[in-house]
Amino acid sequence: MSVKDHSTTDCFKSTSSSQLQSDPLASHLFQTANSYLFGINGFMKDVKTAINYLRQAASQAHAQAEGVLGFCYEFGLGNTTTDFRQAEYHYIRAARQEDGLAMARLAFLRKYGRPGVKIDRGEAELWTERLCRLGVDAIQWISEAASRHNCPEAQYVLGVCYHDGVGPKANETEAFRWYKASAEQGNARGQGILGYCFGEGYGVQKDDVEAIRWYRLAANQGETVAIYNLGYCYEDGIGVTRDVTEAVKWYKLAAEQGNAFAQNSLGYCYEDGIGINRDSNKAAVWYQKSADQGYPWAQCNLGFCYQNGIGVEKNERLGAYWYRQAANQGHARAQHNLGFCYQNGIGVPKSATDAVHWYTKSAERGNSFAYHSLGYCYQNGVGVPVDGKRAVYWYYLSAKENHAPAQLSLGYCYRNGIGVDRNEIEAFKWFFKSASQGNALAQNSLGFCYEEGIGTKKDSKLAVSWYSKSAKQGNSWAQCNLGFCYANGIGVNKNDQKAVYWYQQAAAQNHARAMDKLGMHLQSGQGIEQDVKLAFEMFMSSANLQHVAAQFHLANCFENGLGCEIDITEATAWYERAALAGCRSSHERLRRLLMRACLDSANSADDDENSPLGEDASYITYINGYCAPAA
Known part of the structure; x- marks a missing residue:
């Protein structure tokens, strides 16, 4: 039997109001349990007996005893196998009575599972806030168990408290020490x-080799984290040779x-x-298993x-449901x-207001994708x-995080003077940053800059180079632009x-300009068999x-x-549509066509006095009206 340590006799007394009012018998049972648990106050260490006393005290509604009982289940003390569910049950009962140990461990379990x-x-944050309001004294049992009684489980738990700032303020040095x-x-x-x-x-x-050594020691004892x-280290080659298998x-x-x-x-490995x-089927199965345990990354992946x-x-x-669970x-x-789901009505009713709400939530957590999406919302x-x-503010925040789509959007703002003074040099700079990351839209825009000398010197060969990079990624605009370069010998030999070929690639994606260009080649038989x-x-x-x-x-x-078939009415209608859109050639052809129609109608009227307006009175009236100002 060890020497009685009077200095520790009262160290486990509860500090909460609920415990100050607890039954004296329950308090005595709890003190006895702690004496057996750590072999203090003249008692031989006997964890199994300690647990029996803890159960008796807990049955008397002693919150601190309930919390310590959860601790024993969590760490498998006293021949009790590790049982996280049973630990959670006792922690919840104790935490509701503001037991500091229970609140600290519930905050941990809800955060990391x-x-x-x-x-x-969300619940983890609530327990953390409640515990922090009580102050550092609320984790007195943990501190005493770790420091005075050298309990390794409590030392680990105290380290977590310093790590996450649960009770005491976050402190890396203290966390590492414990x-x-x-x-x-x-x-x-x-x-x-x-x-x-x-x-x-x-x-x-930082020492990756030392990290592996400790991971292996823990893994050999079956510690799943x-x-x-270790799997993560092998996947990324941290402290070991990279080996994804x-x-x-x-x-x-x-x-x-x-x-x-x-x-x-594991789901991610199966997916990719x-x-x-x-x-992909096994990927979804493993995502589901993880998501069901509340892991937000898995919930997002499953969504x-x-x-x-x-x-x-x-x-x-x-x-959308699984996105919401993680969100x-x-x-x-x-x-x-x-x-994004709310913006586009994917799985939820379309709501621009809700879209901005969630983009803002995400942006507050530093998500560069959300910065860009908010920029889009403000621009449009x-x-x-x-x-x-x-819009430019949010685009810039995202762009400086190296988010390629935002760099592209910022480049457009500078090129077109949206939210900033027009600046082609800045536009070129951001297009280049985005294009260098492989963004196909930016590569096409950068090619256009080189072709036209926007923000940089003209360089047809570089234009073709960037158009090619974008075209090979399937960008229809770049495919069309590349086709135009080959058709006109811009930066490449005419071919x-x-x-x-490139017009066909873009036309297959319903690219209007490419279809028109392809039509011209088909009509003339240049580079392809003629087919009018x-x-x-x-x-x-x-x-x-x-x-x-x-x-x-x-x-x-x-x-x-x-x-x-020849159809002058259709010809007139299409020339008119093009002329109204600013096509000078269509305007001239339309004027000539209508003048000819006027003359034809006049000749027809001379030939047939009984029908001065020809066969289609309404049509001739229309073209006469159109011809009148020109005359």
Whole structure:
């Protein structure tokens, strides 16, 4: 029997009002439990007996005893196997009575989860706030157990409190100190989190090799988070040679034991074929398992699967549902995706106001995608008044985070003077940044800058180079521009066959200008077998997309019977549409056509006195009216 330590006799007395009013018998049972738990006050250490006393005290509504009982279940003390669900049950009962230990552990479990315990980061924040209002004294039991009684589990828990600022203020040095004390006593969770500290340089100099050493020690004891982290290290080559097959092995081991982080990562490996054969069905299964445990990344990924029919039957409503589950936990990517759903009415009623709400939530968490989306909303008046300056503000925030679409949008603002003074040099700079990241739209815009000398010196060869990069990614504008370069020998040797090829690629995407250009090659037989009928069809398709040049060419076909029957009425109508859109050639052809029609009608009137207006009175009246001002 150890020497009685009077200095610790009262160290576990509760500080909450509920405990000050607790039953004396329950308090005595709790004190006795602690004496057995740590072998103090003249008692031999006997954790099993301690648990019996804790159960008796808890049955008397002693909140602190309930919390410590949860602690024993969480860490498998006293021949009690680790049981996170049972621990959660006792923590909830104790936390409702403001027990500091229980609130600290509930905040942890809701934030990070454990097999069988659902993550809810919104609730985690609430427990953290409640505990912080009580102050550092609320975790006195943890502090005493860690410092005075050298309990490795409590040392780990105290490290977490300093890590997350739950009770005391966040302190990397103190967190690392307590993690190290726990790990050096062989505690698996202490070893696992110490590996994290070395891997991230948290509270200690970064050392990937040391991180792996501690992860392995913890993994050998079955700690699922350490097992998951080993997989992560193998996937990214942190402290070990990169080996994605080995990564999948560790992810599977942790996932099959219920680790939500590993389940999500395994789903990602199946989705993208990382270290394993691609299988979208299995990806969705593992995302579902993780999402059901409340892991927000998995919920977001599962939402994406349902929205796009990846491994599951497409269901946009369920896609939005899972985005919302993650968004409500503060997951920035999911908040942005939910905003996109509201903006476009995907799985939810279309609502620009709700879209801006979720974009703003996401932006507040620093999401660069959301910055860009808010910029778009302000530029186009989606859910907010049009405000070019605010659009540029949000585009810039996103662009400086290296978000390629935002860099492109910012470039457009500078090129067109939207929210900023027009500045072609700045426009070119942002187009170049975006294009260099592979953004196809920016590559096309950059090609145009080089072709026309916008913000830079003209360079036809560089124009073709950037058009080619964009065209190969399927951008129809770049395909059309590249075709034009080949057709006219701009930056490349003139080659009608290649011009036709690229026009065809763009025309297949209903690109109006490309269809018109292809129609011209078909009509003339340049670079392709002549086919005036197909040319006519190309002009018709392009003209119906309001392409003015195609409307002129279509009118010419109707006037001259190229690929169709001559139809002067149709020719006149299409020339008029093109002329009203500013086509000078159409205006001249229309004037000539109508003058000819006027003359023809006059001659017809001389030949037939009984029918002075010819066969179609309304038509002749129309063209006479049109001809009158010209006369």
